[in-house]
Structure formats: C-alpha cells, structure tokens
Amino acid sequence: MGLLGALFAPFDAAAVARPDTGHGHAEDVPAAVLAALARDLDMTEDQARQRLAVQERAVALNTALRGRMGKDHAGSWLDADTGRLTVAATRADQAPRVVAAGADVRVVRHGAAALAAISDDLGGHRGGRGAKAVTAPEGVVGWYTDPAGDRVVVTIRRDAARATLDRLAAYGDAVVVARATAQPTATWQYLHGGDAINGGNCSNGFNVVNPTTSVRYLITAGHCVTAGGTVTGQDGSVIGPVVERWFPGFDDALVRVTNTAQWVQGPWVDTNPSNGAAVTIDGYSDGPVGAAVCKSGVKTRLTCGHITGKDQSVLYDNVNWMYGLTRFDACVEKGDSGGSVYQTGPQNRAEGVVSGATLDAGRCLEKVGLPNVSFYYPIADSLAYYGPRYGVVVS
Known part of the structure; x- marks a missing residue:
C-alpha cells in the first residue's frame, strides 16, 4: 500500500466534489436548453438542474481519478438517471481509494486497454490519420466499447458468414454480438x-x-x-x-x-x-x-x-x-x-x-x-x- 498511498496522497476528494463556482451554476442553464433536456431525458426541469449539478462534479472527479489511477483506470460511466459515477478498475486494491473519493467502483476482468486491443484487431486506422485502414470482418457493420459491460459490442448483418461469427466467438466474453436493424x-x-x-x-x-x-x-x-x-x-x-x-x-x-x-x-x-x-x-x-x-x-x-x-x-x-x-x-x-x-x-x-x-x-x-x-x-x-x-x- 506504500506505492498506492504515494500515488493518491495529493488527491483531495472533497475539493474535486465541490463545483467550480467561478463558472456559474446549473441554475444558469438557458431556458431552451433546460427545456430540451427535460423533454428528451424524460424528467422535470428541476430534476434536469439537479442532474447537471451532479454530472459536473462527477466528470471532474472522473478526470482526477483517471490521472491518478493511470492504466488501472479501466473505464467509467455515469448512471443515466442519477449522474453518479462508477469507475472500472483492473486492480482490486484500487477500490477503497475510488470509494473514498466519492465514486462507485467495479473491478473488471478485461478493462479499457484490452478492449481497445480488440477494437484495433477488428479493424481501423491503427496508425492514426493517414495510416492504411485494416479491413473489418465480412458482415460486421460496427462496434463500440461498453465499459459498464467490460466488453466490445459488435453489430453484424443478419447474413454475416459463419467464419465471422467464429472469429467473434474466439474473443469469449469480451465481445457480445448484436444484429443490425438498419444501415447507419x-x-x-x-x-x-x-x-x-x-x-x-x-x-x-x-x-x-x-x-x-x-x-x-x-x-x-x-x-x-x-x-x-x-x-x-x-x-x-x-x-x-x-x-x-x-x-x-x-x-x-x-x-x-x-x-x-x-x-x-x-x-x-x-x-x-x-x-x-x-x-x-x-x-x-x-x-x-x-x-x-x-x-x-x-x-x-x-x-x-x-x-x-x-x-x-x-x-x-x-x-x-x-x-x-x-x-x-x-x-x-x-x-x-x-x-x-x-x-x-x-x-x-x-x-x-x-x-x-x-x-x-x-x-x-x-x-x-x-x-x-x-x-x-x-x-x-x-x-x-x-x-x-x-x-x-x-x-
């Protein structure tokens, strides 16, 4: 715990949890934006204000934790209703520190780095802009990282070949397959x-x-x-x-x-x-x-x-x-x-x-x-x- 203590010693969870009063409050959100949030997120305007205030603190806390956890920060997500932050960790000994900082924690098997490696393997511009793209398996129309599920969600056409299904199955529980309903x-x-x-x-x-x-x-x-x-x-x-x-x-x-x-x-x-x-x-x-x-x-x-x-x-x-x-x-x-x-x-x-x-x-x-x-x-x-x-x- 000596190294972990040194890693987190400078972190003031209470300071991160306090909103930055220099940039306004959730009450300052323009009426049109607040109305749109309430309409599309199916909540009252008062609930939307509360949700934004919680989200502001949660995002600041997540940024701080990502910087201090480094590669052990394996992803994060906010509860869509409450705005509460959950951080995925690849090491169980990170959990007490995350909880003490004010977030929920889930210890995961794969984590962000492993899921990113799967995404790279499926296809894309591994070398950045200007690099030649790697072709995705036949029948695959998209994929994204789901940190809460600790998995990559791969969308395929209904006519995807057996070879594609077998390749995706080889990733085990790190990949889940969904069928496309329409073409993006x-x-x-x-x-x-x-x-x-x-x-x-x-x-x-x-x-x-x-x-x-x-x-x-x-x-x-x-x-x-x-x-x-x-x-x-x-x-x-x-x-x-x-x-x-x-x-x-x-x-x-x-x-x-x-x-x-x-x-x-x-x-x-x-x-x-x-x-x-x-x-x-x-x-x-x-x-x-x-x-x-x-x-x-x-x-x-x-x-x-x-x-x-x-x-x-x-x-x-x-x-x-x-x-x-x-x-x-x-x-x-x-x-x-x-x-x-x-x-x-x-x-x-x-x-x-x-x-x-x-x-x-x-x-x-x-x-x-x-x-x-x-x-x-x-x-x-x-x-x-x-x-x-x-x-x-x-x-």
Whole structure:
C-alpha cells in the first residue's frame, strides 16, 4: 500500500466534489436548453438542474481519478438517471481509494486497454490519420466499447458468414454480438455552432481560433465538405476555404473563416439553428458513458440525450468505415451533420461534431418507437490533431 498511498496522497476528494463556482451554476442553464433536456431525458426541469449539478462534479472527479489511477483506470460511466459515477478498475486494491473519493467502483476482468486491443484487431486506422485502414470482418457493420459491460459490442448483418461469427466467438466474453436493424448513414443534407452551412445540407460545429495570430476557423464534419472547396453560410455568402478534410475513417474538417466582415464568431452554439438564442462554450470535454449531452443542428434543432458508447467503429451506407466515434441517443437526422454536441451545466463544454445516425426512412429512431442511435466525432481528437498544426483552441 506504500506505492498506492504515494500515488493518491495529493488527491483531495472533497475539493474535486465541490463545483467550480467561478463558472456559474446549473441554475444558469438557458431556458431552451433546460427545456430540451427535460423533454428528451424524460424528467422535470428541476430534476434536469439537479442532474447537471451532479454530472459536473462527477466528470471532474472522473478526470482526477483517471490521472491518478493511470492504466488501472479501466473505464467509467455515469448512471443515466442519477449522474453518479462508477469507475472500472483492473486492480482490486484500487477500490477503497475510488470509494473514498466519492465514486462507485467495479473491478473488471478485461478493462479499457484490452478492449481497445480488440477494437484495433477488428479493424481501423491503427496508425492514426493517414495510416492504411485494416479491413473489418465480412458482415460486421460496427462496434463500440461498453465499459459498464467490460466488453466490445459488435453489430453484424443478419447474413454475416459463419467464419465471422467464429472469429467473434474466439474473443469469449469480451465481445457480445448484436444484429443490425438498419444501415447507419452519414447525416449530411453571426456564425454559431449548429447554424446551417452549404445550403443547409450540414451544420457548423464549433468556432475555433489561433489566439496568437487571431486567425479564425470552424470545425465541422469531414463528409460535409470537399478538400480545397469553399464553405458558404446560411445566407449563401462565403465563409472560407477548407484547410483540411478527413473522411472516411475520421470525420472532421477545418475551415478558415476569411470573410470576417460578414461572419462574426465567438464561443457560441445556437439553441434554435439558425438565428436562435445561443449558449457560450467554455472549453471542451470527452465525457464518460452516461453523461448527458445536447446537440444543435439545422434539421432537428436542439435535442438532448446520453453518451451510450465510446470508440465506435461503424460502416456508413455499407461503403464508408468510420472509427473513433462516440455513440449517443439524441435525435439526429440528415442536415444535422457537423453540428455541435456539447455538455451543458455550470459550464458548456464542446464534445464533438455530429457524424451520422441509424435512421428509419430518414427519421431518427425515436419517431418509430425505438431508441436513437447517433454518432459524433470527438472534439478532443480534432483538437489533438489541429491544435499542434494550426494553433487552434475552442473560441
């Protein structure tokens, strides 16, 4: 216990549990966002406020525990109803420290590293952007990590070959197989996140800026734009050129805003795209499973849900493989692609840009009585790439 004590000695659980009063309170959430949370999460507005306050503390606690546990932090998730944090640990001797910090703990057999290795084995860009993709087994249309189940959930077509089923079975209880109900698809169809771009076929994600040069950009979905092309805004006027675009495999793009006389930018996301009220974005996050998030896009406007899976790989339209997505259950339809996904509460933090969804005749699945299955590309991954290359931060 000597080493473990040294590892955790500087950690002040009470300090982490206290909300940061310098950035507002859950009571400060805009009325439109609070109403959307209550509507889509099936709770009262008072319950939504309480849920956001609990989530804010839980996310801060999870960040602290991840840093101190290192590789023994094997994943985490929030209870969708209460917002309470559970941390998976690969070593039983971590459990007392996690509980003392204020979280629940589950000792798991596999853990995040082992599940990530399975995901890499199934396919994807193991070497990052620009690396050649590894082809997934025939009949597999997607997979994601389920930390609460300590497993990778693999979705297959009903006609998947026996060889594919046998390969998946070889992973044992680290993999569970689900049958596809429909084919996922990319949802493409003052400048705020969520506002229409390119004739309303897609939405803006987040405004970013190089604080040293003051050069401004926006981040949207890669499939919404073409390399070297020009992006236009809701009124058809030019925003600027596409600096980099990644699709398929990844799904983001960086657009330089050159028409600054026309487009005024800031850290804003529209709550009723286009030209509604706005929330202010303060930094970014990479929330755990169970975290409540909201989405702004030009088609379905403001909708909310929970993160339901991490590190999602999915086959769009039976053609394009996507990797590293986050799965969530807010309503998303064509035209919402590129739109803003963010955590709201005492602080509004950017989470990612809308990538795609499983639809029924163009409708999100809740409209036919099924749970929504939607995807976004994490802003943490976009900033990890564009930040060093262009000096950008969320503005």
